[in-house]
Amino acid sequence: MTTAILFDVDGTLVDTPAAMTTVLRTVVAEHGRTAADDRLRATVGRPLAASLAGLLELPTDHPAVVQAADRARELFTQTVIPSAPRLVFPGVPELLAALRERGHPLAVVTSKVRPSAIELLDAAGLLDAFDTLACHGMTERGKPYPDLALLAAAALDTPPADCVVVGDAVDDVRMANAAGMRPIGVSTGVATRAELVLAGARAVYAGPAALGPALLDEPTVRPFDLTPR
Structure with a gap:
C-alpha cells in the first residue's frame, strides 16, 4: 500500500498566518474589541467561527459572531487571495x-x-x-x-x-x-x-x-x- x-x-x-492575524485584528476592532497579536495568531488554522467567538467572548451561534466570520472571509478574499x-x-x-x-x-x-x-x-x-x-x-x-x-x-x-x-x-x-x-x-x-x-x-x-x-x-x-x- x-x-x-x-x-x-x-x-x-x-x-497565511500573518495575513490572517491582520484580518482578525481588523474584525475584532470593528466589534469594539482588542486582542494581542499572539492570541490572534494562535487561532489561525482553527475553525473561524469558534475562534471569533472566543475573541469576542460570545457564543458561536451569536449573530455578531456569524457576521464577524462573514466579514473575515470577505477581508481574506479582498486582501490575501490576490497574494496567494x-x-x-x-x-x-x-x-x-x-x-x-x-x-x-x-x-x-x-x-x-x-x-x-x-x-x-x-x-x-x-x-x-x-x-x-x-x-x-x-x-x-x-x-x-x-x-x-x-x-x-x-x-x-x-x-x-x-x-x-x-x-x-x-x-x-x-x-x-x-x-x-x-x-x-x-x-x-x-x-x-x-x-x-x-x-x-x-x-x-x-x-x-x-x-x-x-x-x-x-x-x-x-x-x-x-x-x-
Whole structure:
C-alpha cells in the first residue's frame, strides 16, 4: 500500500498566518474589541467561527459572531487571495509534484470551510495537486478529533496506518494521533517545534523543502524514526 499524505493548509502549504492575524485584528476592532497579536495568531488554522467567538467572548451561534466570520472571509478574499501565489512556501509545488509522480495519494485536511479552502488553493495554484479535500463542516467534529483525517483516508481508499499527516499546529498532530496516523510537523506556522514534539509529532522540519527528502524516501515513509529538527 502506497502511503497517503494529508496536508494542512494555513502555515503548512501557504504562509497565511500573518495575513490572517491582520484580518482578525481588523474584525475584532470593528466589534469594539482588542486582542494581542499572539492570541490572534494562535487561532489561525482553527475553525473561524469558534475562534471569533472566543475573541469576542460570545457564543458561536451569536449573530455578531456569524457576521464577524462573514466579514473575515470577505477581508481574506479582498486582501490575501490576490497574494496567494506569493505566499506558497518555497518547495511546496515541487514536493507535491514529486509525491504525485511517485503515486502517493494526496489530501488536504483543513479547518477552513470547503469554499474558502478551494478559493485559497486555487488562487495559490495548488488545488489540482490534491485528490480530495476534507474541510471543516464535512464531519460532525473538526480538529483535533480524528474525523476529518479519517474522512480523507476513506476518500483515498487508504488505511489510517498508511497515512501521514503534515501540519504546523498542535491540533494537526493531535488529530493524526487520534486517527492512528503518523504526525509530522513543520515549524512554519503557529506552533513551535517544542509544542509540536510535546503534542506527539514524530519529527519536525523547518518547512516543505526540508521535509521533502523524508516523504520521498522509498518504498514508503515508514518507519518515521528521524530525529526531530
